[in-house]
Amino acid sequence: MFDNSDRTEIAAMGEFGLIQHLSQHFENKHAKTVKGIGDDCAVIDQGDHFSLVTTDLLLEGVHFDLSFHPLKHLGYKAISVAVSDIYAMNGMAEQVMVGLGLSNRFSLEAVEELYAGMQIACEHYGVDLVGGDTTTSRSGLVLSLTAVGRVAKDKIVYRGGAQPGDLLVVSGDMGGAYMGLQILEREKRVFMEVPSMQPDLEQYDYIVGRQLKAEARKDVVELLKMLDVKPSSMIDVSDGVASELYHMAKANGFGFHVYEEKLPIDPQTLDTALAFDLNPSIVALNGGEDYELLFTVAQSDYEKIKTMPDFTVIGYVTDVTSKNMLLTKSGNQFEIKAQGWPESQKDS
Amino acid sequence: MFDNSDRTEIAAMGEFGLIQHLSQHFENKHAKTVKGIGDDCAVIDQGDHFSLVTTDLLLEGVHFDLSFHPLKHLGYKAISVAVSDIYAMNGMAEQVMVGLGLSNRFSLEAVEELYAGMQIACEHYGVDLVGGDTTTSRSGLVLSLTAVGRVAKDKIVYRGGAQPGDLLVVSGDMGGAYMGLQILEREKRVFMEVPSMQPDLEQYDYIVGRQLKAEARKDVVELLKMLDVKPSSMIDVSDGVASELYHMAKANGFGFHVYEEKLPIDPQTLDTALAFDLNPSIVALNGGEDYELLFTVAQSDYEKIKTMPDFTVIGYVTDVTSKNMLLTKSGNQFEIKAQGWPESQKDS
Numbered sequence: 001m002f003d004n005s006d007r008t009e010i011a012a013m014g015e016f017g018l019i020q021h022l023s024q025h026f027e028n029k030h031a032k033t034v035k036g037i038g039d040d041c042a043v044i045d046q047g048d049h050f051s052l053v054t055t056d057l058l059l060e061g062v063h064f065d066l067s068f069h070p071l072k073h074l075g076y077k078a079i080s081v082a083v084s085d086i087y088a089m090n091g092m093a094e095q096v097m098v099g100l101g102l103s104n105r106f107s108l109e110a111v112e113e114l115y116a117g118m119q120i121a122c123e124h125y126g127v128d129l130v131g132g133d134t135t136t137s138r139s140g141l142v143l144s145l146t147a148v149g150r151v152a153k154d155k156i157v158y159r160g161g162a163q164p165g166d167l168l169v170v171s172g173d174m175g176g177a178y179m180g181l182q183i184l185e186r187e188k189r190v191f192m193e194v195p196s197m198q199p200d201l202e203q204y205d206y207i208v209g210r211q212l213k214a215e216a217r218k219d220v221v222e223l224l225k226m227l228d229v230k231p232s233s234m235i236d237v238s239d240g241v242a243s244e245l246y247h248m249a250k251a252n253g254f255g256f257h258v259y260e261e262k263l264p265i266d267p268q269t270l271d272t273a274l275a276f277d278l279n280p281s282i283v284a285l286n287g288g289e290d291y292e293l294l295f296t297v298a299q300s301d302y303e304k305i306k307t308m309p310d311f312t313v314i315g316y317v318t319d320v321t322s323k324n325m326l327l328t329k330s331g332n333q334f335e336i337k338a339q340g341w342p343e344s345q346k347d348s
Numbered sequence: 349m350f351d352n353s354d355r356t357e358i359a360a361m362g363e364f365g366l367i368q369h370l371s372q373h374f375e376n377k378h379a380k381t382v383k384g385i386g387d388d389c390a391v392i393d394q395g396d397h398f399s400l401v402t403t404d405l406l407l408e409g410v411h412f413d414l415s416f417h418p419l420k421h422l423g424y425k426a427i428s429v430a431v432s433d434i435y436a437m438n439g440m441a442e443q444v445m446v447g448l449g450l451s452n453r454f455s456l457e458a459v460e461e462l463y464a465g466m467q468i469a470c471e472h473y474g475v476d477l478v479g480g481d482t483t484t485s486r487s488g489l490v491l492s493l494t495a496v497g498r499v500a501k502d503k504i505v506y507r508g509g510a511q512p513g514d515l516l517v518v519s520g521d522m523g524g525a526y527m528g529l530q531i532l533e534r535e536k537r538v539f540m541e542v543p544s545m546q547p548d549l550e551q552y553d554y555i556v557g558r559q560l561k562a563e564a565r566k567d568v569v570e571l572l573k574m575l576d577v578k579p580s581s582m583i584d585v586s587d588g589v590a591s592e593l594y595h596m597a598k599a600n601g602f603g604f605h606v607y608e609e610k611l612p613i614d615p616q617t618l619d620t621a622l623a624f625d626l627n628p629s630i631v632a633l634n635g636g637e638d639y640e641l642l643f644t645v646a647q648s649d650y651e652k653i654k655t656m657p658d659f660t661v662i663g664y665v666t667d668v669t670s671k672n673m674l675l676t677k678s679g680n681q682f683e684i685k686a687q688g689w690p691e692s693q694k695d696s
Contacts (some may be wrong), residue, residue, distance in 0.1 A: 037477070142405065
């Protein structure tokens with residue numbers, strides 16, 4: 001079945017090429033399908049509004065490690081990951097569905113923990129759990145999430161739509177979830193070598209929390225509405241800002257200039273990166289799973305957003321096609337390359 | 349993490365108990381959420397119509413065996429499984445999303461085969477592939493499917509809603525997919541013992557096709573519309589008719605009487621069951637994956653459906669609470685029990 005002749009490794013497709021390659025023969029036939037592959041959500045015309053639908057797959061050993069990820073936190077994070085894509089379209093999430101593949105290693109109590117976390121998240125985001133599919137799994141824990149939301153037709157924001165000169169803004173801070181993961185993996189290695197060592201994670205509470213219990217930025221969508229600002233383009237930060245900029249530049253047809261000195265990095269992220277001998281700016285650009293919102297606004301909206309402590313203008317849209325540059329503190333320019341073959345490649 | 353104290357095995361939850369148990373603390377908060385957990389699809393109010401959303405998880409080693417399941421057929425079947433739930437609500441599927449977990453054992457050509465099958469299915473059912481999520485998998489192939497459809501508010505059919513005296517109808521025939529699986533698994537065993545033996549599946553083409561390349565009954569929904577028949581309740585046959593009757597009886601509050609002599613069984617299914625020393629009626633009732641539609645209609649609709657060759661009246665709704673009985677050819681009665689812990693437990 002898996003004959004090696006004429007075999008092309010998937011990795012050889014390069015960055016973000018697989019879905020694009022596979023979907024090239026698919027054509028949308030329904031007039032109601034407003035947007036298919038190629039954004040954070042699929043967009044469906046429901047008459048007086050749009051529905052937004054998104055799906056995510058979270059696999060044990062790829063997206064989470066149960067040796068340090070408490071199931072309750074994982075349940076919470078899974079819902080966050082799902083609804084984050086709805087917020088990235090400037091919509092509100094209303095329903096989620098959960099597919100669950102369970103090995104017999106899981107007890108009822110373990111699954112209850114997972115669901116307890118999901119329930120807290122559903123209440124936090126104001127979404128209804130409306131069903132799913134539960135099955136046995138021969139291997140690890142499998143979680144598939146589907147979120148459904150809605151947005152007014154004149155409020156929807158896509159990945160593309162920015163114009164040269166628009167400002168590039170990010171909510172919250174960058175790179176924390178990635179450094180939290182480094183801490184957790186280090187403590188796991190220590191524990192496996194010296195089981196009597198109890199990890200002291202207190203000094204890393206912020207970044208560890210960013211990794212284990214991600215928050216989706218529903219509040220950012222609400223704040224933008226309150227400020228009467230409609231972004232010209234938007235995406236959520238799942239794979240990392242560098243990857244998201246790649247997607248946005250591709251969808252916009254224009255690239256970005258990003259100022260290194262503007263990157264919002266929490267002191268805990270900064271200190272931990274330096275302790276790990278990592279460049280904090282690289283961590284901020286390439287570290288994924290922050291689930292912040294990355295968006296562009298017209299310069300005329302600058303007055304409305306400039307005093308918002310949670311928004312940072314980190315750059316602007318250039319008139320150069322699809323090329324993203326980092327302008328460093330020392331005055332140099334480097335091209336921002338998207339990560340290599342990512343573990344998860346989200347395409348609507 | 350997996351402390352064995354206070355451990356309850358999931359299997360001990362018994363039939364269909366897990367999702368019900370887990371979801372008991374979840375309450376729907378959105379007025380737009382018309383139906384959450386407990387039917388083939390979630391139902392969302394979109395103003396002048398309902399949206400239907402459903403999700404399925406298909407895992408290698410649980411739901412399919414790649415040693416005999418061609419990837420193209422698997423792609424086709426995956427889409428069929430997803431849209432079948434939409435048809436079970438009397439709706440039309442319009443969009444699907446695919447989550448894909450791939451191990452590095454898969455070449456690009458293999459994934460192309462999978463997608464080629466999906467594309468044929470999408471064209472056949474008239475649905476748009478509108479996105480998904482692709483990720484690496486440390487273990488086997490993982491497929492998660494989400495289907496979205498729509499139905500007029502006055503045309504929606506739930507699992508519940510039947511009245512005593514309503515007729516129980518099934519489309520197509522029963523048990524074929526299960527017997528096809530028995531043939532494929534037997535040939536696999538033979539092949540592993542004597543690799544030079546080439547399987548001759550020609551005489552089993554119908555039942556093997558039922559297993560490998562399932563068809564969802566979009567045509568049944570169209571036919572019912574043409575006949576101006578709205579079923580009083582409906583479900584699709586994924587786990588097996590016995591399990592589906594359990595769900596319907598629970599949702600209706602009434603049980604069913606099923607006539608053994610009426611069960612539609614294809615000659616190939618019958619012959620193969622007998623060759624395997626299996627009771628064909630048991631195969632018909634408990635064999636899953638036929639993806640036929642099982643529905644109830646008022647007796648006044650009998651004239652409209654009686655000449656349809658693809659519809660078989662197999663029983664009726666009783667006034668007995670939630671108990672399903674098989675009335676045998678020999679005049680005996682047996683209670684129809686749902687299967688034990690099913691491999692896949694679908695709940696909207």
